[in-house]
Amino acid sequence: MKVITAPFAWCxxxxxxxxxxxxxxxxxxxxxxxxxxxNPGAGINDRAGTIYLLNAIVVADDKGAxxxxxTLANESGKDDKLLSVTATxxxxxxISVSMPNGAVDxxxxxxVQLLTNNDVTFNSPLLxxxxxxxxxxEFEKAAAIRINxxxxxxxxxxxxxxxxxSTTPATPTSLAPATTTSSP
Numbered sequence: 649m650k651v652i653t654a655p656f657a658w659c660x661x662x663x664x665x666x667x668x669x670x671x672x673x674x675x676x677x678x679x680x681x682x683x684x685x686x687n688p689g690a691g692i693n694d695r696a697g698t699i700y701l702l703n704a705i706v707v708a709d710d711k712g713a714x715x716x717x718x719t720l721a722n723e724s725g726k727d728d729k730l731l732s733v734t735a736t737x738x739x740x741x742x743i744s745v746s747m748p749n750g751a752v753d754x755x756x757x758x759x760v761q762l763l764t765n766n767d768v769t770f771n772s773p774l775l776x777x778x779x780x781x782x783x784x785x786e787f788e789k790a791a792a793i794r795i796n797x798x799x800x801x802x803x804x805x806x807x808x809x810x811x812x813x814s815t816t817p818a819t820p821t822s823l824a825p826a827t828t829t830s831s832p
Contacts, residue, residue, distance in 0.1 A: 698724035716768035721759040777801035
């Protein structure tokens with residue numbers, strides 16, 4: 649009896665190789681890195697709600713004055729407004745924020761660049777390049793956005809950003825809850 653193994657071994661190796669390549673290509677599924685949004689900019693994105701916060705970063709000087717550079721894209725079918733922005737540092741200490749032009753209109757289906765009119769500015773000795781700021785964006789209709797945004801200096805790509813003149817704000821206050829003690 650003659651056993652023919654060469655064609656069988658060759659056919660088996662071809663089939664196994666094809667199976668390995670087929671299964672290897674499907675291993676990433678629908679959440680593959682190549683299917684995820686990629687932000688090549690220096691800022692942070694939040695696309696969780698109907699208002700998208702895109703490429704948000706604070707450009708600050710070494711005295712604590714800064715300007716928010718970001719885009720708000722209204723993905724809802726209704727006009728909205730950015731009513732306020734609040735900020736704290738990592739310890740919960742308040743960073744002074746102003747919106748010199750008041751509320752910012754966010755037309756439905758459009759994107760608004762916050763840098764254009766110095767819409768959101770900061771002033772605090774706690775605001776330093778290299779650190780972050782915890783920002784909270786409050787809207788008229790959409791859910792609030794709470795996000796940690798990096799703070800950078802006036803690097804080449806931000807050299808044209810207008811930073812307001814720094815003034816020394818009042819002593820920062822903390823948002824941390826007060827503790828009480830009771831005497832026996």
